[in-house]
Amino acid sequence: MTKPVERIMVYLDGSEGSILAMRLAVVLADFMGAELYALSIVNTRALSDLVQSHIFLEAEREEYRKELFDDGARYLNHAVEMGRKKNIFVKGVNVSGSIAMGIKEKVDELGIDLLVMGPPPRIRSRRDALFDELESAMRTVDCSVFIARNEERIEKLYREL
Amino acid sequence: MSLIELIDKRTVKVPLEARDKQGVLRELVNLLASATDKVSDPEALYRAVLDREALGSTGLSEGIAVPHGKTNAVRNVCLAIGVAPEGIAFDATDGKPSRLFFLIAASADKAGPHIAALADIARLAQSGALIKALVRARDASELIAILQGD
Numbered sequence: 001m002t003k004p005v006e007r008i009m010v011y012l013d014g015s016e017g018s019i020l021a022m023r024l025a026v027v028l029a030d031f032m033g034a035e036l037y038a039l040s041i042v043n044t045r046a047l048s049d050l051v052q053s054h055i056f057l058e059a060e061r062e063e064y065r066k067e068l069f070d071d072g073a074r075y076l077n078h079a080v081e082m083g084r085k086k087n088i089f090v091k092g093v094n095v096s097g098s099i100a101m102g103i104k105e106k107v108d109e110l111g112i113d114l115l116v117m118g119p120p121p122r123i124r125s126r127r128d129a130l131f132d133e134l135e136s137a138m139r140t141v142d143c144s145v146f147i148a149r150n151e152e153r154i155e156k157l158y159r160e161l
Numbered sequence: 162m163s164l165i166e167l168i169d170k171r172t173v174k175v176p177l178e179a180r181d182k183q184g185v186l187r188e189l190v191n192l193l194a195s196a197t198d199k200v201s202d203p204e205a206l207y208r209a210v211l212d213r214e215a216l217g218s219t220g221l222s223e224g225i226a227v228p229h230g231k232t233n234a235v236r237n238v239c240l241a242i243g244v245a246p247e248g249i250a251f252d253a254t255d256g257k258p259s260r261l262f263f264l265i266a267a268s269a270d271k272a273g274p275h276i277a278a279l280a281d282i283a284r285l286a287q288s289g290a291l292i293k294a295l296v297r298a299r300d301a302s303e304l305i306a307i308l309q310g311d
Contacts, residue, residue, distance in 0.1 A: 054219075055227045
């Protein structure tokens with residue numbers, strides 16, 4: 001019988017929600033015997049939008065691109081370390097582009113079966129909901145999506161692993 | 162971090178008292194510093210925003226301006242919103258007075274949330290009707306309701 005979940009991916013943006021999702025993913029990867037990927041995306045699409053709208057200067061785009069790349073590398077290192085502590089190998093992937101498209105493309109390219117995400121913020125406007133990249137990814141990815149909730153329980157599961 | 166998550170009624174001022182560019186920046190910085198505990202050094206924040214403006218105005222078309230700065234004088238990411246219905250000369254790209262101001266400041270290690278909030282404003286700036294509605298807001302509560310309901 002084919003394993004129901006062979007490859008899990010977590011999108012990391014440095015938020016508490018994405019760290020929680022990473023902890024849950026480590027637990028799930030161990031339980032399911034699945035490979036685990038951590039994805040970080042340098043949001044160059046947003047940087048381009050800011051330059052086009054004249055909010056950013058070209059120099060700011062480059063400055064922030066480097067910072068976002070460095071931040072992403074730091075998140076991935078943290079994720080790898082979280083896995084290592086529980087004897088789970090985490091493959092870090094750092095790409096550039098739009099968040100929604102980047103997640104969707106990597107799900108397809110890596111053959112991801114399960115995407116684990118942090119909980120979305122509670123207070124939203126209609127405009128926010130429409131443009132939210134994570135919600136867009138959740139709606140369009142070609143795999144199952146798991147939303148990490150209940151921090152206390154997830155922390156307990158991770159600790160006990 | 163979306164724009165909506167950053168909105169705090171205490172840091173929305175309708176109308177602004179200032180009548181010139183430096184005055185608006187100072188008023189918004191002071192608002193952030195007095196209403197929240199996110200600003201450790203208001204003068205450093207004011208300087209950071211002013212230095213950025215010196216490189217090129219953040220006054221966009223349609224009467225919106227997005228002064229911003231990166232400085233460790235603030236904790237995390239913070240936002241102040243102000244409305245000047247009469248308009249302020251802000252060296253905007255279309256040469257017209259600016260009426261709606263979003264001042265965003267972030268610490269050096271918060272590039273991601275800073276970009277996300279600015280990107281939200283960039284999208285908002287594309288809606289002339291929304292900007293007009295925000296400028297017509299009578300007070301902070303009404304402005305926030307318009308942003309949340311949009």
